[in-house]
Amino acid sequence: MNLDRTGPRSLFWVLCALVLGACTPGPETNEDQRDPFGNPGKTLVYESMEIHGGRDHWYGAGLLKFRWRYLMQDVGPEAIVDTLQIIDPESLSVRHEVVDREIQFGWTAGKTWVLPEGALFSPPPKFWALTPFYFFGIPFVFDDPNARFELLSEVVAFDGNYFSQVKVTYTALAGDSPDDTYILLIDPVSKVTRGAIYTVTSPLVAPDGPIAPKLITLDDPEWVGGVLLAQGHRTFEINGGEIGKQIRATEVSEIEWIERGTVDMGIPGGAAVLE
Numbered sequence: 001m002n003l004d005r006t007g008p009r010s011l012f013w014v015l016c017a018l019v020l021g022a023c024t025p026g027p028e029t030n031e032d033q034r035d036p037f038g039n040p041g042k043t044l045v046y047e048s049m050e051i052h053g054g055r056d057h058w059y060g061a062g063l064l065k066f067r068w069r070y071l072m073q074d075v076g077p078e079a080i081v082d083t084l085q086i087i088d089p090e091s092l093s094v095r096h097e098v099v100d101r102e103i104q105f106g107w108t109a110g111k112t113w114v115l116p117e118g119a120l121f122s123p124p125p126k127f128w129a130l131t132p133f134y135f136f137g138i139p140f141v142f143d144d145p146n147a148r149f150e151l152l153s154e155v156v157a158f159d160g161n162y163f164s165q166v167k168v169t170y171t172a173l174a175g176d177s178p179d180d181t182y183i184l185l186i187d188p189v190s191k192v193t194r195g196a197i198y199t200v201t202s203p204l205v206a207p208d209g210p211i212a213p214k215l216i217t218l219d220d221p222e223w224v225g226g227v228l229l230a231q232g233h234r235t236f237e238i239n240g241g242e243i244g245k246q247i248r249a250t251e252v253s254e255i256e257w258i259e260r261g262t263v264d265m266g267i268p269g270g271a272a273v274l275e
Helices: 011-021 040-051 055-060 131-136
Strands: 063-071 080-087 094-098 104-108 111-115 147-151 156-158 161-170 181-186 193-199 214-217 222-224 227-229 232-239 242-258 272-274
Touching: 040 055, 040 147, 040 161, 040 181, 063 131, 080 131, 161 193, 214 242, 222 242
Parallel strands: none
Antiparallel strands: 063 080, 063 242, 080 094, 094 104, 104 111, 111 272, 147 161, 156 161, 161 181, 181 193, 193 214, 214 232, 222 227, 232 242
């Protein structure tokens, strides 16, 4: 996952938000007003962010707390990653508590840390610190100045519905995995994002090259503090460009927004900073 997010609340994005807010189509609306970014894929993704509650809610609601229990059924019945995490969507500072183990880890100001020093956790904390959030936070995580958007011409059928597809790639400045790709599945009527086909390229978990793409869904979305958030995920194989069988599942629980300043998001004393 791309860790180094730069300037999500920069003047550039404020100006974009002002343009987007002024682009309601009318009888005399021209093409540029209907597509404020000059890119139909980007426009659709940002419309989806608004349908999911809007960026003001996303960045302004506080710290997001949730438990992400990831069941990798294709690996084995004991292959479960289970952490309770708190993240600041603005700064991306995050801290995880490993359920039923005295281990914490996180990412703060560009540094990955683990407590106690020498504690072992898999997947690598540097990779996993922001990975759950990057899926749970769809579509807002694509509010990124390094993201590039392409509306694909083909629709995809899944779960008895048809979805528009927007491919997201990144510039070389995007962080430690700029070659990651995502194809968002967006309902063309409601504009709700219901999943993403993704390819992982981080050498931390893919030392031999990109891992085969998978589809992760955003299931049973509910409103939490003004933001539409998935209550679970399913993961499917992608075979020859087609959606295959389900191989994983994620249980999401304990979702809430916490007031900023009530939780210390800094690196805790005694923690080891990982290279």
